[in-house]
Amino acid sequence: AQKITQTQPGMFVQEKEAVTLDCTYDTSDPSYGLFWYKQPSSGEMIFLIYQGSYDQQNATEGRYSLNFQKARKSANLVISASQLGDSAMYFCAMSHRSGGGADGLTFGKGTHLIIQP
Amino acid sequence: DSGVTQTPKHLITATGQRVTLRCSPRSGDLSVYWYQQSLDQGLQFLIQYYNGEERAKGNILERFSAQQFPDLHSELNLSSLELGDSALYFCASSVGDDSSYEQYFGPGTRLTVT
Numbered sequence: 001a002q003k004i005t006q007t008q009p010g011m012f013v014q015e016k017e018a019v020t021l022d023c024t025y026d027t028s029d030p031s032y033g034l035f036w037y038k039q040p041s042s043g044e045m046i047f048l049i050y051q052g053s054y055d056q057q058n059a060t061e062g063r064y065s066l067n068f069q070k071a072r073k074s075a076n077l078v079i080s081a082s083q084l085g086d087s088a089m090y091f092c093a094m095s096h097r098s099g100g101g102a103d104g105l106t107f108g109k110g111t112h113l114i115i116q117p
Numbered sequence: 118d119s120g121v122t123q124t125p126k127h128l129i130t131a132t133g134q135r136v137t138l139r140c141s142p143r144s145g146d147l148s149v150y151w152y153q154q155s156l157d158q159g160l161q162f163l164i165q166y167y168n169g170e171e172r173a174k175g176n177i178l179e180r181f182s183a184q185q186f187p188d189l190h191s192e193l194n195l196s197s198l199e200l201g202d203s204a205l206y207f208c209a210s211s212v213g214d215d216s217s218y219e220q221y222f223g224p225g226t227r228l229t230v231t
Binding site for chain 2: 035043
C-alpha cells in the first residue's frame with residue numbers, strides 16, 4: 001500500500017526566508033507521481049507542483065521547487081523567498097498506476113506553515 | 118480559480134437524509150475525482166470517473182454513489198447520512214485517465230450532518 005509521511009505538523013518561518021517542507025513516501029510501484037498542494041484557510045486546494053518518478057530533473061514552478069531524491073523516497077517542497085501569503089496547509093500527495101488501472105491520490109496529513117513578518 | 122465548479126458550497130442536513138453534490142470539471146478534462154476531507158481521516162480518495170465510466174474506487178462507503186453524465190459533470194450521492202459524514206467534499210478534474218496527470222480541485226462542498 002502507498003503511504004505519504006509529512007513529519008512537520010507545523011512550521012513558523014520568517015518572511016523572505018526559504019522554507020523546506022518534508023515529504024517521504026512509500027510505494028512498490030515503479031511508476032508514480034508526486035504532487036504538492038496548498039490549502040489556505042479559505043479551504044480550496046491549489047495545485048503547486050508535480051514530479052514524475054522517471055523525471056530526471058527536479059521540478060520547478062516559480063518560487064516552488066521539488067527536491068526529489070528517489071533512493072531516499074523523499075520529495076521535499078522548497079519555497080524560496082517566503083511571503084505572508086504562503087501561510088497555509090501544504091499537502092504532499094502521490095499517484096500510482098497499478099495493474100494498468102487508474103487510482104486517486106494518496107495524501108499526507110499536511111504541514112501547517114505560518115510565515116511571520 | 119481552478120475552473121472546476123462545485124455546488125452547493127455549504128449543506129446542512131439531518132442524520133438519515135440523502136444529499137447530492139454536483140461538480141463540473143474544467144473545460145476539456147475528462148476525469149472527475151471525488152475526495153473527502155475530515156479532521157480524523159484527512160484527505161481520502163473516494164471514486165474516479167473518466168468520460169462517463171467508473172475507473173477507480175477508493176474508500177467509498179456503500180451508502181455513497183456517484184455518476185458522470187454525458188456532459189461530463191458529476192454527482193456524488195450520499196444517503197442515510199451519519200454524523201461522521203460531516204466533511205469537506207472535493208471534486209477534482211484532470212485531462213487524462215490516470216492519476217499521473219495534475220488534478221485541479223474545485224472549491225469544495227462543506228457538508229454538516231446534525
